[in-house]
Amino acid sequence: MSSDLELQISTLRKSRWVNLSGLVDCATKRLSKPTCQSIQLLGRGSYNTVYKLVFGDGTEIAASVSVHDEEDFNPQAKLSEIATMQFVRASGSYPGIQVPQVHAWDVTFSNPAGAPYVLMDVVHGRKLDNFTNYDNKLRGLDGMSEVQQLAVTKYLAKLQSTLSAPVPFDKIGSITLNDEGSFIIGPLFTITQQNLGGPYQSLVDLWRARLEHDILHALREWSRLEAEQLSQSLSEPKCTPQIFSEVLQLLSSLVPHFVPPSSYLPLVLHHPDLALRNIFFDPIDDTKIVGLIDWGGAQILPLILSAKFPDDLNSTGEDPCERPGIPDEGWNAVPHDWTSFGDTSKWPDVFRGPNDQVDLTIRASAMIKRYYLRQHFGVCFAQENHDRYGDYNLGRAMLFAHAPYYLKFHEIITSGWTSLVDHAEWIRETYWRLNAVKQDGRSAGLIIGPNVYRSSMQKSVFDLNIFETQSSEDVQDGEEEEDVDE
Numbered sequence: 001m002s003s004d005l006e007l008q009i010s011t012l013r014k015s016r017w018v019n020l021s022g023l024v025d026c027a028t029k030r031l032s033k034p035t036c037q038s039i040q041l042l043g044r045g046s047y048n049t050v051y052k053l054v055f056g057d058g059t060e061i062a063a064s065v066s067v068h069d070e071e072d073f074n075p076q077a078k079l080s081e082i083a084t085m086q087f088v089r090a091s092g093s094y095p096g097i098q099v100p101q102v103h104a105w106d107v108t109f110s111n112p113a114g115a116p117y118v119l120m121d122v123v124h125g126r127k128l129d130n131f132t133n134y135d136n137k138l139r140g141l142d143g144m145s146e147v148q149q150l151a152v153t154k155y156l157a158k159l160q161s162t163l164s165a166p167v168p169f170d171k172i173g174s175i176t177l178n179d180e181g182s183f184i185i186g187p188l189f190t191i192t193q194q195n196l197g198g199p200y201q202s203l204v205d206l207w208r209a210r211l212e213h214d215i216l217h218a219l220r221e222w223s224r225l226e227a228e229q230l231s232q233s234l235s236e237p238k239c240t241p242q243i244f245s246e247v248l249q250l251l252s253s254l255v256p257h258f259v260p261p262s263s264y265l266p267l268v269l270h271h272p273d274l275a276l277r278n279i280f281f282d283p284i285d286d287t288k289i290v291g292l293i294d295w296g297g298a299q300i301l302p303l304i305l306s307a308k309f310p311d312d313l314n315s316t317g318e319d320p321c322e323r324p325g326i327p328d329e330g331w332n333a334v335p336h337d338w339t340s341f342g343d344t345s346k347w348p349d350v351f352r353g354p355n356d357q358v359d360l361t362i363r364a365s366a367m368i369k370r371y372y373l374r375q376h377f378g379v380c381f382a383q384e385n386h387d388r389y390g391d392y393n394l395g396r397a398m399l400f401a402h403a404p405y406y407l408k409f410h411e412i413i414t415s416g417w418t419s420l421v422d423h424a425e426w427i428r429e430t431y432w433r434l435n436a437v438k439q440d441g442r443s444a445g446l447i448i449g450p451n452v453y454r455s456s457m458q459k460s461v462f463d464l465n466i467f468e469t470q471s472s473e474d475v476q477d478g479e480e481e482e483d484v485d486e
Contacts, residue, residue: 001036008039008365014049015067015115022061022112027053027119030104031061042122047191047296060122062100065115068193071408075107077193077296078116080174084298085120087175087183093165093457096158098280098291107164126281128152129312134421140276141312142366143396151286153373156310157380159289161388164268166324171302172267173199179329190273190296203265203302205256207413214417230417237421242355242465244417247424250431253287257434258409261359262444263395264304264402272297275311303396305410307403308333313377315370319362321347329426329452333407335374337451338367395446405430405447412435429453435460442457 001021009020024036036152042050048064055061066073088099100121100357108118133143141149167196171187188196190207197213200206213270222230222241230239280291317336324346328336339483341364350358378400384390394401408426412419420427433449436457 001456005036005039008120012041012051013044014065015069015437016080016115017109018049018065019112019114022114023051023065023117024053025113026106026113026117027061027063028055029102032060033057033061041088043268044386045294047193048294059172060105061212062120062122064118064120065113066117069151070109070126072193073107073116073292074189074193074195075116076176076187077174077189077195078105078107078118080176080189081184081296081298082118083177084175084269084295086177090183091168094162096289097162098289099295100142100291100293123280123293125282126129126283126289127275127276127280128288129284131431136161137363138362138366146369149369149373150376152276153377155281155289155378156276156279156312157377158278158384159292160310160377161275161381161384163274164303166177167269167300169267171199171201172203172300174297174299184459185300188299190414193296203259203305203410205257207250207258207410208351209393211248211255212254214420217417218244234416239421243424244421247420247427249450250427251420252411254427254431254434257438258447259444260304260406261395263393264399264406267300268303268306270301270308270310271295271307272299273311274308277311298390303405304399304406307399308407309374309377309400311485313370313374315367315416318397319367320350320360323347325454327452327454330407330409330422333411334404334451335370337371338364339371340368354355374428402446402448404451405449416484425456426453429456432459 001024007023009024012020014020020039024039028036030467036053036055038054040052042052042062044050044067049066049067051063053061053063066078082102082105085099085102088094088097100123102118102120105116106113109115111117120406128144131143132139141152143154159334171185173187174189175183178184185199188198188200191198196206198206199207200209217260218241221232225241225294228240228242229333230241230244231237249448257318271292273296278292278294279289280293282288282290307417314335315338317323317326317330323342324329326342341361344361348358352358378398381400382397385396391397408423412423412427430449434447
């Protein structure tokens with residue numbers, strides 16, 4: 001190894017257990033390449049660090065190295081990611097989606113690199129997420145002109161439409177390879193490499209299995225509690241066994257009502273991190289996409305659960321600040337709709353430094369623009385589906401308008417018991433509103449609703465637990481006062 005290469009390696013950012021000299025040796029031998037001439041950092045994300053290796057014959061290879069340690073890394077999830085990339089390239093179902101070819105990989109920590117790695121082609125292209133508007137200090141899509149925003153949103157919608165092609169699978173899960181090298185559906189993996197079990201025959205099977213998993217967690221972890229409190233750390237929400245049981249049963253009762261209409265159930269390939277940071281455009285022609293990366297956590301799901309907006313179009317209730325009277329329900333899969341400022345006099349004062357106040361209305365205006373760009377995205381998606389697949393179904397034409405409540409329901413069930421508690425008020429309110437409109441309890445139909453619940457309907461139940469709750473809070477307050485006095 002040359003002294004120049006050693007110097008380059010010594011300056012590169014990496015996880016402490018990674019051996020970059022070993023990574024170079026692995027790539028050289030696995031790919032039968034001449035001497036590696038240079039190595040540089042291509043990018044670092046939440047799950048991988050990617051380096052570009054240039055060899056003596058002029059070829060370039062991207063080496064993606066996991067940032068997880070051995071305890072957190074899931075080799076089966078990584079193998080599923082690789083299989084998905086191979087499937088997209090081989091299937092012929094996704095014209096226009098360029099995925100880098102994978103040449104070699106190792107999902108162990110015992111190789112010379114000291115960490116799992118994947119060797120693939122380098123994608124050459126222009127990324128638009130780093131575009132900066134120096135006048136308003138906004139980046140990416142937010143920093144572009146309105147005309148540019150419309151054009152880029154349309155390209156994203158076309159990409160989403162291409163991913164909505166029917167798949168040759170009949171189960172919910174993630175793509176993997178069997179012993180014969182054929183693509184099959186295995187367990188359902190998330191973007192964080194969590195294994196949600198499966199594969200599943202239906203959404204009901206998936207949802208029932210996850211609720212059962214929550215009960216199994218309760219049996220294993222909560223059978224020797226000394227106090228009526230389930231949270232074991234500051235990162236977990238406060239919850240009593242009674243509240244957990246109530247919310248779990250309410251959620252379980254909603255399962256049959258949240259089975260989507262049949263037109264939304266065809267299975268498709270879902271990319272969980274569709275965003276400009278993972279999309280490469282032609283350096284000369286911004287209308288041409290030349291690469292889509294970061295396929296970790298890709299899933300085969302019913303169409304309606306793939307209807308998540310690209311990250312560049314998302315917004316939350318706390319960015320740039322929360323507005324009085326408009327709660328932030330804290331969803332990952334569904335954007336919080338900013339459509340107006342409200343009373344800006346009640347907004348917090350934010351400073352970059354002394355006498356340098358941040359104008360929050362600039363960011364808020366960008367969030368409102370995202371709301372209207374989402375409508376444009378939904379329209380373009382429907383138009384592209386009509387042109388590409390001859391799809392005249394009126395329900396699917398409204399897919400992104402009809403999906404939010406199904407996405408919320410799915411997010412709660414697949415995110416563990418803490419998500420049940422975090423969204424307890426949404427679960428209760430949804431239950432009572434459905435109970436009011438579905439009098440016969442059997443009528444099937446599409447479920448839609450407001451972006452956030454701003455009010456609570458009157459329940460047709462007299463809940464006498466309220467007195468027990470108040471009594472418990474009074475006792476707890478008294479104990480805290482005694483601790484302070486001591």
